[in-house]
Each structure stands twice: as C-alpha cells, then as structure tokens.
Amino acid sequence: MFVRSSLERLERWKEFSEELYNHEQPQGLLADPPRIDPPTTTMxxxxxxxxxxxxxxxxxxxxxxxxxxxVTAEAIKTGGNVLLHRLHALLQTI
Structure with missing residues (x-):
C-alpha cells in the first residue's frame, strides 16, 4: 500500500501497530525456564x-x-614481549 499524505502515513502506522501488538493474552501456566547446570570444572x-x-x-x-x-593472530604474535606483558597486565586487571 503506497501512502501519499501525512494523515495516510499516520493511519497506516496505527493499523500496523494494532496488527502487531493486538493479540490474545497467553493462556495457561507459564513455562518454567530451562535449568542451567553449574559448570563442572572450576576456574x-x-x-x-x-x-x-x-x-x-x-x-x-x-x-x-x-x-x-x-585482531589477527599475526598481529598478536608480532607484538612480541611488549604485547605479551600488556596482555598479562590486562588479564590481571580483569
């Protein structure tokens, strides 16, 4: 549908919103969220x-x-000891 005027555009947005958000309420019980198991390995x-x-x-x-x-592997490897020490410092901060 091609809309020409501002009023037609507003009316079309109203129709679109009503179609999008006007729906039946969910019926019945809500589903339980899936169980999340704790990690098996410790950090x-x-x-x-x-x-x-x-x-x-x-x-x-x-x-x-x-x-x-x-960041490519080549860039990381080319960084040498300077990058190694900076990454180490960053990981310590984290």
Missing part, C-alpha cells in the same frame, strides 16, 4: 602467569580471519 582463582599467557598465544594459527575484535 582457578589465581591470576595467570606470563608463561600461561605466552602458552595460550602460541597455538594461534596464522592466515585465519580476525575475530569480532578485528
């Missing part, structure tokens, strides 16, 4: 060591697409 409470951070960086594979942070 260590101590801070990671520099060696652990270095070990975690080693298996990163070159040539792979960057993740949501847009």
């Amino acid at each position: 260590p409470a101590d801070e990671p060591t520099i060696e652990q951070v270095k070990t975690a960086m080693q298996p990163l594979r070159n040539g792979k697409a960057a993740g949501a942070d847009h």
Whole structure:
C-alpha cells in the first residue's frame, strides 16, 4: 500500500501497530525456564602467569580471519614481549 499524505502515513502506522501488538493474552501456566547446570570444572582463582599467557598465544594459527575484535593472530604474535606483558597486565586487571 503506497501512502501519499501525512494523515495516510499516520493511519497506516496505527493499523500496523494494532496488527502487531493486538493479540490474545497467553493462556495457561507459564513455562518454567530451562535449568542451567553449574559448570563442572572450576576456574582457578589465581591470576595467570606470563608463561600461561605466552602458552595460550602460541597455538594461534596464522592466515585465519580476525575475530569480532578485528585482531589477527599475526598481529598478536608480532607484538612480541611488549604485547605479551600488556596482555598479562590486562588479564590481571580483569
């Protein structure tokens, strides 16, 4: 439906909203939320060591697409000791 005037546009939005939000109330009992089991492994409470951070960086594979942070494995590996120490400090802060 092509709308030409402001009044027609408002009327169309009213119709759209009524169709979208005008529905029957849910009947019966509400469903129980799914059960969430606690993790089976515990996280260590101590801070990671520099060696652990270095070990975690080693298996990163070159040539792979960057993740949501847009950081590639090559960039992390090229950072060397400077990036290693900064990542360690960041992880300690977290």
